[in-house]
Amino acid sequence: MSKQDKQCACQDTQSSFLERAFERLHLEDAEQEMLLTSFREIQVSIPVVVHKNNKDCLITYKGYRVQHNHARGPFKGGLRYHPDINMGEMRALAQLMTWKSALVEIPFGGAKGGIAVDPESLSSSELEALTKRFVQKMAPLIGVHDDIPAPDVGTNPQVMAWILDEYSKTHGFRMPVVTGKPLELGGSEGRLEATGHGVAHLANKAAVEELELDPEQSGVVIQGFGNVGFHAAMRMEAMGYRVIAISDVTGGVFSEQGISIASAQRYIQNAGHLLGMPGVEAISNDELLMLPCEILIPAALEATITCDNASRIKAQLIVEGANMPITQGADSCLQERGILIIPDLLANAGGVLTSYYEWVQNLQQFPWDRETVLTRLENRLGRSYRDVRKRATEKDVDFRTAAYELAVSRVNQAIHLRGF
Numbered sequence: 038m039s040k041q042d043k044q045c046a047c048q049d050t051q052s053s054f055l056e057r058a059f060e061r062l063h064l065e066d067a068e069q070e071m072l073l074t075s076f077r078e079i080q081v082s083i084p085v086v087v088h089k090n091n092k093d094c095l096i097t098y099k100g101y102r103v104q105h106n107h108a109r110g111p112f113k114g115g116l117r118y119h120p121d122i123n124m125g126e127m128r129a130l131a132q133l134m135t136w137k138s139a140l141v142e143i144p145f146g147g148a149k150g151g152i153a154v155d156p157e158s159l160s161s162s163e164l165e166a167l168t169k170r171f172v173q174k175m176a177p178l179i180g181v182h183d184d185i186p187a188p189d190v191g192t193n194p195q196v197m198a199w200i201l202d203e204y205s206k207t208h209g210f211r212m213p214v215v216t217g218k219p220l221e222l223g224g225s226e227g228r229l230e231a232t233g234h235g236v237a238h239l240a241n242k243a244a245v246e247e248l249e250l251d252p253e254q255s256g257v258v259i260q261g262f263g264n265v266g267f268h269a270a271m272r273m274e275a276m277g278y279r280v281i282a283i284s285d286v287t288g289g290v291f292s293e294q295g296i297s298i299a300s301a302q303r304y305i306q307n308a309g310h311l312l313g314m315p316g317v318e319a320i321s322n323d324e325l326l327m328l329p330c331e332i333l334i335p336a337a338l339e340a341t342i343t344c345d346n347a348s349r350i351k352a353q354l355i356v357e358g359a360n361m362p363i364t365q366g367a368d369s370c371l372q373e374r375g376i377l378i379i380p381d382l383l384a385n386a387g388g389v390l391t392s393y394y395e396w397v398q399n400l401q402q403f404p405w406d407r408e409t410v411l412t413r414l415e416n417r418l419g420r421s422y423r424d425v426r427k428r429a430t431e432k433d434v435d436f437r438t439a440a441y442e443l444a445v446s447r448v449n450q451a452i453h454l455r456g457f
């Protein structure tokens with residue numbers, strides 16, 4: 038899918054899910070418009086000198102931040118470093134953050150941002166310079182009670198540490214201004230694995246409670262082996278599932294007996310990618326999606342499951358580790374085929390939940406241990422899961438429609454209560 042097609046797919050997908058919720062909630066046109074419109078959208082230029090082809094060159098990168106809605110609390114959302122990002126994609130992802138925070142009932146709104154850059158193409162000091170110049174431009178807009186960035190694709194705790202450092206130069210040391218930090222700088226125990234842990238927790242819940250699957254007899258396929266995919270794989274394996282296929286951007290690997298996730302991680306740490314991993318069968322990312330399995334976890338990027346491949350998916354359950362991995366057309370096709378989908382705004386909400394826990398710990402200056410964090414995470418996700426399931430049953434709709442209805446009505450109610 039081209040860059041432009043991907044951008045359109047994200048926006049169309051988000052809009053169609055929202056339209057359905059708006060219609061079913063009988064929202065007026067003016068309310069719909071208000072819920073759809075971003076509070077603020079910013080694009081900045083970030084000139085940085087980088088070393089390329091044996092000489093120093095000045096490159097001007099584009100940085101983005103979309104602050105969608107803050108009716109329920111400060112803007113909150115990840116920062117993505119990826120060459121293909123653009124305002125349309127950031128807008129759709131910022132909206133998704135608003136609904137996600139509302140669904141799991143944390144006092145945040147939604148935002149998303151990033152820089153159009155391939156982080157692998159820069160040295161660590163160049164990446165630091167780029168990040169800090171971005172923060173200089175964003176500093177008036179972010180803040181502990183205003184907008185709190187976090188990691189996403191292409192960023193990590195080190196990038197969050199640079200953000201904290203640059204912001205603190207002008208505002209004094211403000212630990213809760215960013216989450217997903219290294220533990221040494223106020224990061225939370227459990228934050229690194231939180232999203233994947235939550236995805237696996239809900240995958241297991243849906244598999245056992247809705248489909249009555251036996252973990253030991255169930256094969257799991259995971260697309261994307263980054264932060265979310267890797268930690269989801271570790272947790273699924275620990276719960277007794279056979280992870281039969283995993284993939285990264287270089288391709289996938291398959292083993293009917295199950296792949297050792299620790300071995301795959303060791304191989305990636307040395308080789309830098311999954312391609313060429315010994316003792317397993319190499320497959321393409323497209324083949325991976327078609328494998329016979331019980332559970333499929335897309336945990337790479339948006340719009341990887343489309344009308345072109347949805348009809349050939351064989352899983353009984355899809356748990357959206359990534360944001361918006363299924364396009365609107367593919368969603369209809371999968372629903373018609375009776376495949377149960379746990380939607381992104383519920384499935385991967387463990388990330389923002391634990392970011393919230395990190396923010397709370399920083400404000401209280403009282404760190405929690407890992408067990409406390411992960412227990413609270415599982416309890417809160419379990420509660421949201423029950424809310425969604427109850428509404429889906431009562432209204433006779435799918436999980437995604439139920440989740441959107443709950444989230445949108447909470448945000449709409451907050452706007453009305455605050456007044457205009």
Ligand code: NAD
Nearest residue numbers: 189190191232261262263264265285286337359360385388
């Ligand atoms: P990451 O950069 O750590 O990992 C992404 C993985 O996907 C890598 O293994 C990459 O090689 C792979 N990949 C990229 N393109 C691919 C393709 N076309 N086919 C197969 N694999 C491909 O990113 P992440 O933090 O794990 O995020 C993954 C997804 O989860 C994103 O949609 C992100 O927005 C979402 N998400 C992340 C978090 C979080 O806490 N990190 C929270 C909520 C949602």
